[in-house]
Amino acid sequence: QVQLVQSGGEVKKPGASVKVSCKASGYTFTNYGISWVRQAPGQGLEWMGWISAYNGNTNYAQKFQDRVTMTTDTSTSTVYMELRSLRSDDTAVYYCGRDLIQVSAIPGYWGQGTLVTVSS
Amino acid sequence: EIVMTQSPATLSVSPGERATLSCRASQSVSSDLAWYQQKPGQAPRLLIYGASTRATGIPARFSGSGSGTEFTLTISSLQSEDFAVYYCQQYNNWPPYTFGQGTKLEIK
Numbered sequence: 001q002v003q004l005v006q007s008g009g010e011v012k013k014p015g016a017s018v019k020v021s022c023k024a025s026g027y028t029f030t031n032y033g034i035s036w037v038r039q040a041p042g043q044g045l046e047w048m049g050w051i052s053a054y055n056g057n058t059n060y061a062q063k064f065q066d067r068v069t070m071t072t073d074t075s076t077s078t079v080y081m082e083l084r085s086l087r088s089d090d091t092a093v094y095y096c097g098r099d100l101i102q103v104s105a106i107p108g109y110w111g112q113g114t115l116v117t118v119s120s
Numbered sequence: 121e122i123v124m125t126q127s128p129a130t131l132s133v134s135p136g137e138r139a140t141l142s143c144r145a146s147q148s149v150s151s152d153l154a155w156y157q158q159k160p161g162q163a164p165r166l167l168i169y170g171a172s173t174r175a176t177g178i179p180a181r182f183s184g185s186g187s188g189t190e191f192t193l194t195i196s197s198l199q200s201e202d203f204a205v206y207y208c209q210q211y212n213n214w215p216p217y218t219f220g221q222g223t224k225l226e227i228k
Contacts (some may be wrong), residue, residue, distance in 0.1 A: 035217075037164075043206050045156070045164065045219040061216035062121075095163055100175065106154055106211055108175060110163035 002026040004096055005113035007026040011117045012086050017080040018032075020114045022096035030054045032077065032099040036081045036108045038092040046092075050105045051079060059105075086118045122146050122210050126220035132228040135198050141223045143191040143208035152212035155184055155193045158222075159204045167206075168193065195225075203227050 007021040022034060036048040049060035050063050051070040069082045079096060094114045097107020123146040133139045143153065152172040155163040168176045168184035173192060181196040195202055208220040 037219075044222045045209075047157075047209070047216045047219060049215065050217075059215050063216070097164075099168060100166060104159070104169075104211070105214070105217060106167075106169050106209075107164070108166045110165070113163055 002109045003025045003106060004098060004109060005110040006094075006096060006114045009115040009117070011119065014087055014118055014120055017082060017084040017085050018086060018116050019080055020094050020116070022079045022081070022111050024079070024098065027098075030074060031102055033105060034070075034079045034099070035105055037095045037097060040089070040092040040098060048081070052103070053079065059116070069108045083116075088118050089093065090116065091118045092116060122149060122218050124203060124208055124210055124211050124218050124220035126208055126223045128223060129178060129221070130224045132226050133198055134228045135200060136150035137198055137201040139198055139202075139225055141206055141225070143193070143220050145191075145210055146185040146188045148188045149210040151187045152208045153184075153186070153191050154211060156209065157204045158207065158209045164207065201221055
């Protein structure tokens with residue numbers, strides 16, 4: 001069965017960077033892309049971007065364009081999302097989601113979420 | 121950027137009753153519209169994609185309709201496990217693939 005297991009929670013200071021991992025199993029990793037979506041406390045869902053696990057092509061929301069990098073490691077079937085220059089309003093649960101259908105960018109399977117707390 | 125607007129923000133319905141949730145796009149997204157359910161402390165769960173196609177394992181009481189800019193999620197007979205927050209998302213035009221702000225479905 002498809003499983004996405006994310007790394008554990010992080011506490012970071014303003015200005016620092018965080019790198020969240022999403023390890024996939026139960027399917028052919030390179031056949032599906034991964035989206036990243038975040039949710040601030042008590043708030044709605046916010047789409048951050050998408051990466052193809054086939055060729056590493058990315059598509060980022062303009063809001064995060066200058067601060068985010070998404071990468072893949074096909075040897076370990078893991079996707080990474082790095083967010084730099086953290087601010088207090090980056091405090092959120094970060095989710096990865098696998099494409100339901102190839103290259104659809106519709107997250108049909110989700111990780112459990114990773115809480116990133118930004119605080120001085 | 122396409123703006124997705126959901127209404128109402130909160131919907132109070134009794135178990136066994138029908139619930140109708142709305143989602144409007146600021147410009148046409150064709151049928152490239154998904155609905156998600158989220159319960160407290162859990163990741164979102166895909167319910168509907170292509171505006172009206174149920175994802176695998178989703179009960180038939182969930183149905184989606186609409187195209188262009190107006191969409192509806194209907195839950196025909198509410199069960200206790202259906203009380204949650206529901207989000208729509210367009211995937212027609214990126215970046216970004218925008219979400220609506222959510223509708224909280226609560227027990228009346």
